[in-house]
Amino acid sequence: MNLIDFASSPLSLLPPLVALSLAIVTRRVLVSLGVGIVLGAVLLNDYSLGNALGYVGSTVSSVFIEDGGINTWNMSIVGFLLLLGMMTALLTLSGGTRAFAEWAQTRVKSKRGSKLLAAFLGVFIFVDDYFNSLAVGAISRPVTDRFYVSRAKLAYILDSTAAPMCVIMPASSWGAYIMTIIGGILVSHGITEYSALGAYLRLVPMNFYAIFALLMVFAVAWFGLDIGKMRDHEIAASQGRGFDKDQENDTEEAHELNEELDIRESEGGKVSDLVLPIVFLIIATVASMLYTGGQALASDGIEFNLLGAFENTDVGTSLIYGGLVGLAVALFTVFKQGIAASEIGRTLWIGAKSMFGAILILVFAWTIGSVIGDMNTGKYLSTLAQGNINPHWLPVILFLLSGLMAFSTGTSWGTFGIMLPIAGDMAGATDLALMLPMLSAVLAGSVFGDHCSPISDTTILSSTGARCNHIDHVATQLPYALSVAAVSCIGFITLGMTASVGISFAVSSVAFVAVCVLLSVLSKSKMASCQNA
Numbered sequence: 001m002n003l004i005d006f007a008s009s010p011l012s013l014l015p016p017l018v019a020l021s022l023a024i025v026t027r028r029v030l031v032s033l034g035v036g037i038v039l040g041a042v043l044l045n046d047y048s049l050g051n052a053l054g055y056v057g058s059t060v061s062s063v064f065i066e067d068g069g070i071n072t073w074n075m076s077i078v079g080f081l082l083l084l085g086m087m088t089a090l091l092t093l094s095g096g097t098r099a100f101a102e103w104a105q106t107r108v109k110s111k112r113g114s115k116l117l118a119a120f121l122g123v124f125i126f127v128d129d130y131f132n133s134l135a136v137g138a139i140s141r142p143v144t145d146r147f148y149v150s151r152a153k154l155a156y157i158l159d160s161t162a163a164p165m166c167v168i169m170p171a172s173s174w175g176a177y178i179m180t181i182i183g184g185i186l187v188s189h190g191i192t193e194y195s196a197l198g199a200y201l202r203l204v205p206m207n208f209y210a211i212f213a214l215l216m217v218f219a220v221a222w223f224g225l226d227i228g229k230m231r232d233h234e235i236a237a238s239q240g241r242g243f244d245k246d247q248e249n250d251t252e253e254a255h256e257l258n259e260e261l262d263i264r265e266s267e268g269g270k271v272s273d274l275v276l277p278i279v280f281l282i283i284a285t286v287a288s289m290l291y292t293g294g295q296a297l298a299s300d301g302i303e304f305n306l307l308g309a310f311e312n313t314d315v316g317t318s319l320i321y322g323g324l325v326g327l328a329v330a331l332f333t334v335f336k337q338g339i340a341a342s343e344i345g346r347t348l349w350i351g352a353k354s355m356f357g358a359i360l361i362l363v364f365a366w367t368i369g370s371v372i373g374d375m376n377t378g379k380y381l382s383t384l385a386q387g388n389i390n391p392h393w394l395p396v397i398l399f400l401l402s403g404l405m406a407f408s409t410g411t412s413w414g415t416f417g418i419m420l421p422i423a424g425d426m427a428g429a430t431d432l433a434l435m436l437p438m439l440s441a442v443l444a445g446s447v448f449g450d451h452c453s454p455i456s457d458t459t460i461l462s463s464t465g466a467r468c469n470h471i472d473h474v475a476t477q478l479p480y481a482l483s484v485a486a487v488s489c490i491g492f493i494t495l496g497m498t499a500s501v502g503i504s505f506a507v508s509s510v511a512f513v514a515v516c517v518l519l520s521v522l523s524k525s526k527m528a529s530c531q532n533a
Contacts, residue, residue: 003044003055003374012375015040016408019368020454033364033455040371056367063366074366076316077130077457081355081464083323087277088138089351090330093344094337095269096277101142103271114140114147115221118154122161123214125282129174129458130319132162135278137465150237151468152230152476153220159462159477160217163412163447164210170200175310178416182439185424189432199436205501206440208491209399209448212484212512220480225519230476263347268337277330285322289313361470365410365455372409391430395437396492398423399445403485406449410456415446437495444488451481483519487511 006012019036026032037056045051063074091097108114118140125132137158144154166174183196194202205211219225226234293309302308334344389397398419406415419442427435450456454474463470491508498504 004046006043006375006377006380009380011043012372012377012380013408014043015368015375016372016377016410016455020407030361030364033361033368037364037368037371040368040375044371044374059370060363060367062370063363073316076320078359080130080316080319080323081134081359081461082352083320083327084134084138085353085355086348086351087281087323087327087330088134089263089347089354090327090334090344091138091274091277092263092265093339093347094273094330094333095266096271096273096275096333097138097142097269098265099269099271100139100274101146104143104146108143108147111147111149112222112224114144114149115153115157116218117143118157119161119217119221122157122217123165129162129166130461132165133158133458133461133465135281135465136161137462137467139274139278141466148237148240150230150233151466152233152472153226153237155462155466155468155473156230156477156480157217157221158465159451159459159473160213160480162462163450163458164213167210167412167443167447168204168207170307170310174413175200178420178443179307181416181420185421185439189424189428189435191432191435199439202436203440203443205505206437206495207444207447208440208488208505208508209444209484212487212508213447213451213481215512216480216484216516219516219519223516223520225516225523227519227522228476228479229472230479231523233472233476263350264343266334266337266339273333277326277333280329281322281326284325285318288318288321289315292317355464357464361460365457365460368455369410369414373414377405377408391434392496393493394426394430394434395441395496396489398426398438399441399448399488399492402442402445403449403452406446406456407453408449410450410453412446412450412456412458415449416442419446433499434496437492437499441492444492448481448485448488452478483515484512487515 015036018039019032022028022032022035037059038052041052041055041059042049045055062071064071104114104117108117118136121136121140122132125136137154140154140157141151163174167178169175170179179196179200182199186192186194186196186199191199290306290309290313293313294304296312296314297304297308331344334347402415402419405419406412409415420439423438423442424435427438450458452474453459454471459474459477460470463473466473487508490511491504494507495501495504
C-alpha cells in the first residue's frame with residue numbers, strides 16, 4: 001500500500017489535533033480517537049475510502065499481530081493490566097485493602113497526610129511508569145477516599161510522580177532506553193570524556209521539568225494549591241461526591257472505566273494481605289528485568305553487569321512475570337481464609353473486566369499512534385527546530401518542540417527516539433558544549449507533552465489507577481503542567497545563555513517558588529469566592 005508522505009506538510013498535524021480537540025470538547029475519548037484514526041487514514045490514502053478502510057484494518061491488526069507473530073510489547077501491557085486488575089480485586093476480596101486503609105487511618109491523620117502518602121509511594125516505586133500508576137493507585141486509593149481526596153487529585157499525583165521519577169532514575173525501564181539512545185549519540189559524535197551512564201547522570205539536574213513536577217506534587221499536597229477545575233473536584237469530594245458510586249455526570253466510557261467493583265470484603269483481612277502481593281510483585285518485576293537483561297547479555301557473549309542488564313531488559317515480559325507472581329501471592333491470601341472458589345473466580349472476572357475500558361482506550365491510542373507515525377508528524381515537527389537560530393535559544397526551543405511532539409503523538413518514548421538524535425546532530429553542528437543541555441531539554445519536553453496529552457498511555461493508566469474520569473484528569477492536571485513548563489522554560493533559557501547548571505537551577509528554583517506563591521493566591525481567592533457564593 002503506497003501512502004502519501006506528509007513529512008514536510010503541516011497536514012500531518014491534523015489527525016492528532018482533531019482527536020485532541022474532540023476529546024476535550026466532547027469528553028468521549030474513544031469516539032475522538034476514532035475520528036482522528038479515520039481522518040489520518042483518508043489523508044494517507046489520497047481520499048480513497050476503500051484503501052482507507054483497508055489501512056485502518058491492517059493498522060488495528062498490527063496492534064495485536066506484528067511481522068506474522070504476536071505483538072509482544074502491546075500484548076504484554078494488556079496482559080499486565082489484566083493481571084493487575086485481577087490482583088487488585090483479590091486484594092479487596094481478602095480484606096487487605098480495607099485493613100490497610102484502617103491501618104493507615106490510624107497513622108495518617110489528615111487529608112494532607114493521605115496525599116503525601118500517595119506522593120511518597122509514587123517516588124519510591126520508580127521501576128516503570130505503567131507499574132507505578134497502577135500499583136500506587138491500588139494502594140493509595142482506599143486511603144485518599146477515606147479522607148475525601150478527589151480522584152482527579154489522586155490521578156494528578158500518580159501521573160506527576162510516575163514519568164518524572166522514571167526519567168531521572170537510571171535503574172528504570174525509561175533510564176535503560178534513554179541510555180541506549182544517548183550511547184549511540186556519543187559514539188557518532190566522537191565524545192569519549194563520559195559514558196552513556198555518565199551523560200545520563202549529568203542530565204538529571206538539567207531536567208527541570210521532571211524535578212519541578214515532582215516538587216510541585218508535594219507543594220500541591222502540602223499547601224493545598226487547588227486551582228481551576230481541581231478546586232471544583234476537591235470541593236465535590238469534600239461533600240462526598242465525585243467517587244465511583246456517584247458518577248452520574250460521567251460519559252458512558254468513563255462509567256465503564258470507573259465502575260465500582262461489586263466485591264464482598266473479607267472480615268479477616270490483614271495489612272499483610274495487601275502488602276505482601278505488592279512487595280512480591282515489585283521484587284519479581286525487578287528480578288525479571290535483571291534476568292531477561294542478563295539473558296540478552298549472555299546471548300551477545302557479554303559478562304553480566306547491572307547497568308547492561310537494565311539496558312537490555314525485556315520490560316513487557318518482566319511485567320508479566322511480576323504480575324503472575326503478585327497474582328499468585330494474592331490468591332494465596334484468599335485461599336488461606338477459606339473463601340469459596342466460586343467467589344474467587346467471580347472476583348477474578350470482575351477484576352479483569354474492570355480493565356477492559358482502559359485496554360480499549362489503549363488500543364485506540366496505539367492505533368492513532370501508528371497513524372501519526374505514518375503521517376510523519378514527528379519528522380515535520382522536528383524540521384521546525386532547524387534553521388538559522390542563535391544556539392543559546394536551542395535548549396528552550398527543543399524543550400517546547402519536544403513538548404508539542406509528545407502532546408501530538410501521545411508518546412514520550414517516540415519523542416525520545418526522534419528528537420534526541422536530532423538534538424545531538426544540532427549540537428554537533430553548532431556547539432558541542434550545548435550537547436547535554438539540548439539532550440536534557442528533549443527529555444524534559446517529552447515528559448511535559450506526555451503529561452498534557454489525552455492520548456498518552458501513561459495519562460490513560462494514571463486515570464485508570466485512580467479510577468478517575470480520563471478527561472477530568474487531563475483538564476485538572478493541565479494548569480500544573482503548564483506552570484512547571486513555564487519554570488522549565490526560564491531554566492533552559494538561562495542554561496542556554498550561561499551554560500551553568502548551578503545558575504540555571506537557582507534561577508528556575510526562584511521562579512518555581514514564585515509560581516507556587518501565585519498558585520496559592522489563586523487557590524485562596526477561589527476558595528473565598530466559593531464561600532461568599
